[in-house]
Amino acid sequence: MNAPITLIPLIVETLPVEQYAAALQHLYEQTPSYWQMYNLPGAPAGQAQRDLYEAAGVEGRTMLGIAQRVDRLDPQAGATLVGLVDFRLHWPSQQTAYLAMMLVAEPRQRQGIGRKAWRLLQQWLRKSTEITTVRLGVEQFNPAALQFFQQVGFTLTGEAQRMRVGDKFVRLLYMEQVLRTTPSPVVSGDAELAAE
Structure with a gap:
């Protein structure tokens, strides 16, 4: 059985962006297939730091690291960054969240980590926001x-x-998931972002 995961904010007002840039860059380097879809040999140098700075400057945008315990039975053993969830609240409309990226390190893929991370985010959106719909765009060449x-x-x-990405044109196919049909009052601002 896999070790539990937790979603942790990678952009915290009281911490410098550099706090998580190295860990995020390492994660990017563990996803060469993602970058190869864009005709890049791997993650560009400094991409994580650029992404974190960009996200910090956009209202409602959040980058959450998917952290997995090093030892399933010992929470004190620490955790490692195995994925990323990048989303923006209230965009493109007030009741919508846009899921810009969900990325799991290639050695950790097909272990249920992405599914658990989505379930955690989905529960948090339902309990802690008035978001009714989550929208995303998937590259046509990413079956x-x-x-x-x-x-x-x-x-x-x-x-x-x-849309143009570097020297390549990419067709995004849009997808949505309805969380609820009408906005509901926020029940709890601190919904749990951890899963077994």
Whole structure:
């Protein structure tokens, strides 16, 4: 059985961005297939620091690290960063959250980590926000991501957008998941972001 995971904020007002930049860059380096989809040999140097600075400057945007215990039975043994969840609240509309990225280190993929992370975020959005819908865009050439998001309850909207990424054009296929049909009052601001 896998060790429990926790979602931890990578952007904290009281800490410098550099606090998590090295760990995030290491995670990026463990996902070469992601970067190869964009014709890059691997994660560009300094990409994590650029992403963290950019996210810190965007209202409602949050980058959460997916941390997994080093030892399942000993929480004091520490944790390692095995993934990333990057999302923005109230965008593109007030009741919508946009899931920009969910990334799991390649050696840790297909172990249920992404599914657990989505479940934690989904529960937090339901309990701690008035978000009714989560929206995301999946690259047309990323069938594994498309299948993953369909398996966790997202459906294709029929919308697509062609966008330029570096020297390549990418078609994003949009997907959505309805969390609830009407906004509900926030029940708890501190919903649990940890799972077995």
